[in-house]
Amino acid sequence: MLERVFPEKRLFLRSDEETRFIRLKPETQLVAWTGSVLVVGWTIIATAILLMDSIGAGNFRAQAEREQMVYEDRLNALSQERDSRAMEAAAAHDRFNAALTQISVMQSQLLEVEEKRGELERGLEAVQATLRDAMRLREDALAQLAAIEAEGENGNTVAQSSEANGTLGLLSSALAETAAERDKIARDAEFAITQAQELELELRLQQERNDQIFRQLEEAMLVSVEPLDRMFRAAGMNPDTLINQVRQGYSGTGGSLTPIQFSTRGAEPDPDALRANAILTAMDRINLYRIAAEKVPFSMPVRSGYRMTSGFGQRWGRLHAGTDFAGSIGLPVYATADGTVTHASWTSGYGRLIKIQHDFGIETRYAHLNAMDVRVGQRVSRGDRIGALGNSGRSTGPHLHYEVRESGIPVNPMNYIRAGRDVF
Template identity: 75%
Template sequence: MRSRLTQRIHAKLEKHLPEKRLFLRSDTETRFIRLKSETQLVAWIGSIAVVAWTIIATAILLMDSIGAGNFRAQAQRDQMIYEQRLNALSAERDARAAEAVAAQERFSSALAQISIMQSELLNTEDQRRELETGLDVVQETLRDVMHEREAAEDQIAALSATDGGQTAEAISEEAGGTVDLLASALAQTAAERDQIAEDARFALDHAAETELELRLLQEKNDEIFRQLEEAMLVSVEPLDKMFRNAGLNPESLLSAVRRGYSGSGGPLAPIAFSTKGGGPDPDAGRANAILDRMDRINLYRIAAERAPFDIPVKANFRFTSGFGQRWGRLHAGTDFAGPIGTPIYATADGVVTSAGWSSGYGRLIKIQHEFGIETRYAHLNSMRVSVGQRVSRGQRIGDMGNSGRSTGPHLHYEVRVGGTPVNPMTYIRAGQDVF
């Protein structure tokens, strides 16, 4: 039964693929190779499979290349938008800081004017009290003089009866001169009292106007402080989130940066407003809080330059393998495929600790960064740095290649923390959310 089925299949194949012979002739003899129908069928199927696989593989490569280009372009657009946003926030922060300094100067000037006005008002009040006291003394003296005048008139009347009119007239003229002198002094004292009272009313009115201006200035200061606080909050939160997403402790990083930048000058000096022995000034507290956040942003910027938040390949590339288990072994990095000679850049500031051949890695560069972080760049075609050289983030350190144990031109990129490999994409994605 099986032989009959085989014969039927062979007969059908003979109709479409008849047996062929391939002759090989030489000078002395002629040989041939017989191509059966089954052999021809297998050859056709193999050829069709190879052509189909080639078409599918080419389509996959094209789609991956297009997708990688779109991803890179979108990442660059997002980075440009965020940089523009940071620049706008920085400009607004500087403008608000300048307004705050100008408002504080106006506030201090107003306080000085109020202090002067209060001093003048106190001096005017003292002068008024002295003049009132002097006026009371003059009035008392005038009353005494009036009594003496009445007594003198009585004496004049008595003397007129005895001694005649000449002595009385002399005494009357002397008393009249004394009264005129006292009346003139009294009028002058009253005029000075009225002038002091007028000056006091003017000082009170001017003080009320100054207090109104001071209140308006305080409200403007509150608005400026509020906008500065909001700008600081918007600037600090993404940076704090970037470090936390990368698995780093922001407080520990900032403490390490402070220790490295603790020379002369130090952080921003706190603002102190004079309160003349009073309690803490709330404006000084808010201003110092803003200065602390500005100092925190500066420390974040320094720390970000020293942690590998950048991407090592900036030209067109394709992700070919990620971090994790591969064929039963840990693939300790991320692979970026591209043409040979594609520039490779340092992802953070650091020092080159190794630059040479390393078995399966091929040409390998190791860079030691701050906070116990190390990055590795493997399978390079050429290296542009040497051991001990200090590099900066974005500096070109080599060219993509196919050295070592590699199936094609690509960069094998690793990030190690304390010697333990971690997923590089954690740092790259965290940096793309900010830079």
């Protein structure tokens, strides 16, 4: 059956001296035909794959560039909004401090007016008591005078009458002075009461303005804290635990914000003081979030001229422990968070490899580099250039292999990158 499809053939080779031939058996022809078909088929499939990959890469590159532009615009807008919110919060904080100072002064003035009014009331009561005593004495003197005049006796009686008239004149003068003093104290007391009412009205208006300032500050704190809180939760991190770790290790200038201390003298805490301390606590949380965000790899290791070629997960039966970013050789590679370089040398499979240890047990790796611009022990900040994209080690083409590890265990780097896109 094979001979019918591929009959035996002879290939003659003739020269000037002799003629030779080669026998082509059916088996040999089948092997040659099969090999030719496989080579042609493989060529067609490989060409189609290359063409599809080239077309897909062009579309993906254009899409990546568009997403990069949108991301940068969003980043700029968020940065401007964050700066404006910070300026508003600082201005509101200044207004709040000025309002507290003014309230303190007004409260002191109000206390002084209240004390003065109390003194005037006590003085008025004393004057009224003196006036009552003087009127009683006057009535007694008038009664004595009437009795003396009724008797109509001798010259001694006239002398006594003259003495009584003198006493009565002194009492009338004292009574007039007391009445004048009483009127003056009454006018002073009325003025003090009016002034106290005006101060109470001004204090109430000032409290309303303070309440408005408090609301603006509270809204600004809420708008600023919620995105940061969602960012850390989206990355799989507990914000409360993170904040406690940052607070324990914080050594920056000035330290964290401390609550305002108000003397209550045994009374209930002032609601304004409680609101102010809540705002200060939120501002302190934002400050600690800012410190923590610098230490967590939320940013991209490459910024432009790249395309993602392979993500985190199983590939060809084994774990691909990172994300690959393809690009041209020499493309700058940046640190994605603050940290310390723990490795910067050639490593089998990885080629030129840089490892950076960050806080919270996080480590980032940058493999297949063409050049390394850092050394072991060097401190780097987020956004610092640490090397250049290359094709070293076991690599099928120029790309950056980027890993994130938590306590030595690989995790998907895109979890952090996606979490930070809406904030940074």
